[in-house]
Amino acid sequence: MRTIVKSPAATAMRVPALAWLLLTALAARAVTLGNPIVGVDEEFYYTAGRMMAGGAWPYVDVWDRKPLGLFLVYWLPGHWPPPLGIWLYQFLALAAVVATALLIGRIATRAGWHRGALLAGIFYLLWLNLADGQGGQSPVFYNLLMAGAATMILDRGRGWRRAVLAMLLVGLALQIKYAAVFEGMAFGLWLLADEWRRERRIEAVLMLGALLVTAALVPTIAAWLAFLAAGHGDAFVYANFVSITQRRADPIGEAIGNLLTDTLLLAPLLAMAIAVPRHPGDGVERQAALFLRLWLAAAVLGFLTFGSWFNHYTLPVMLPAACCAAGFVAHRRRGRAIGVIVAAVVFVAGQIVLQAERRTRGTPAQFQRTVAAIGKGPGTLYVYNGSTMLYTATGRRPVTAYLFPTHLMLAREAGAVGIDQPAEIDRIFARRPDVVVMQTVEDGEDLAQRERVERHLLAYRADATTLPLGNKRFTLYRAKSSTPPPVAR
Structure with missing residues (x-):
């Protein structure tokens, strides 16, 4: 050799x-x-x-x-x-x-x-x-x-x-x-x-x-x-x-x-x-x-x-x-x-x-303010549109296997993830997530799906202020029985 x-x-x-x-x-x-x-x-x-x-x-x-x-x-x-x-x-x-x-x-x-x-x-x-x-x-x-x-x-x-x-x-x-x-x-x-x-x-x-x-x-x-x-x-x-x-x-x-x-x-x-x-x-x-x-x-x-x-x-x-x-x-x-x-x-x-x-996407400081506003677990979280990193940063449990938001909310994904997406939205809200994260409308979003989510959110209360993350703004919705996190001073 x-x-x-x-x-x-x-x-x-x-x-x-x-x-x-x-x-x-x-x-x-x-x-x-x-x-x-x-x-x-x-x-x-x-x-x-x-x-x-x-x-x-x-x-x-x-x-x-x-x-x-x-x-x-x-x-x-x-x-x-x-x-x-x-x-x-x-x-x-x-x-x-x-x-x-x-x-x-x-x-x-x-x-x-x-x-x-x-x-x-x-x-x-x-x-x-x-x-x-x-x-x-x-x-x-x-x-x-x-x-x-x-x-x-x-x-x-x-x-x-x-x-x-x-x-x-x-x-x-x-x-x-x-x-x-x-x-x-x-x-x-x-x-x-x-x-x-x-x-x-x-x-x-x-x-x-x-x-x-x-x-x-x-x-x-x-x-x-x-x-x-x-x-x-x-x-x-x-x-x-x-x-x-x-x-x-x-x-x-x-x-x-x-x-x-x-x-x-x-x-x-x-x-x-x-x-x-x-x-x-x-x-x-x-x-x-x-x-x-x-x-x-x-x-x-x-x-x-x-x-x-x-x-x-x-x-x-x-x-x-x-x-x-x-x-x-x-x-x-x-x-x-x-x-x-x-x-x-x-x-x-x-x-x-x-x-x-x-x-465009936001700064770490903006992200941390969003995390603080959601509040860390226990409790459940559903990010309809936004960063999946919010699950790990808050420690809150997801209520669906479809964590990547586009799989449920983009029109091009309709019928392409193995489930009926509108039915999955109904199942998610039947589990009563403690906090729901909504972002401004995305390009290519299925607006009928968004309207379905918004109907479910009538049973929730929105936080008084929206949160900026880059060029997007988030609104947090809480189940009426959940308690918001304490305000940092």
Whole structure:
């Protein structure tokens, strides 16, 4: 067995790279660290993690259509209440993006773009802030797995072991978000084509294909079997594979507007990724560069396929785009100077975006005032529209498995969560929640559903004042038998 000896110089080079990337990540995310309301999705994921730590089952006790792996990521920090649990999940996300940036540098080096490797990792860290990647969005975690899979493919050598391990990482990524399927298919096809190029034997290709498909499916099959053994197999299948097909499309005007915004976010990075000169390296490096372009094409295809085009849907594209952009920095004349300028501009733009989102979504101080106004448990809470973090921050029990408000109140979700939503509203109020949180009307809200809630609220009393949270205002309704919290003095 051949022993690989790493030179002291090679080891020393990694320390400054890690330091640069860690400092960049901390500077980019400093304004959001510890903030309980970074984004509605991760507020829900952490809340679900808290419930799972108490024994709740996803898809049964707390409903969503995200894969089990994402909830397991949040299950660990979910063992701790705010603020510690919030800091923990955000540091997990920080570690994930720094590790991903390190792998970007390694991948870029495999393509002969070592001169642009560090800047490519920095591009990735900074571009995340433009598209809701400043916290713990799902691609923040599964991008790390996809980068690991890509590294294994490029380091594969002649054996099958690394190819199978690469597809196992893809399978784990699928259990964080199924959107990774397009990139995973591209990885698998590349490995099969590479096997054919090496062996020219169809039986070898078929055998490898069977192994790769099995490795990619093992995590999802294991998750399904666990739910099947617990008697929740149907709930797992519906939430993971059926419900998304029943959700209605976004209005065409909204979808096109989102697509244009996302295109602008990605355009400079994609421009650098595409403007890579003819590869001057050896055959191995040219193959690596070709693989990275295939990966980028697959990520773009996956992004275009979904149709909703929220900002964070661009995050998977940023990973291969950053890898390819290393070629621009490494080989274009004045590439590194341009790269540094681009990084500086994106850093400033990202901070502007984060400050704007802070004004839109609210500040931690505003959130704490809302928590204080609701009052901490015991007692039950129903957030018809607002932050699911209110459940964990107040310690109050939910009265429905459908904690994520949009599943019950958006028109596009009607008939797509496995229940009759108006009937679920009636069941919620039959349980007499002690406090109900109402927010100003949301875009795309089912107004008939809101009117149904308002009829139930006739049996409640509204607090005298409304509470601002960013550009929204909340009204709290209390059951007439409940006591408001004492006023802080």
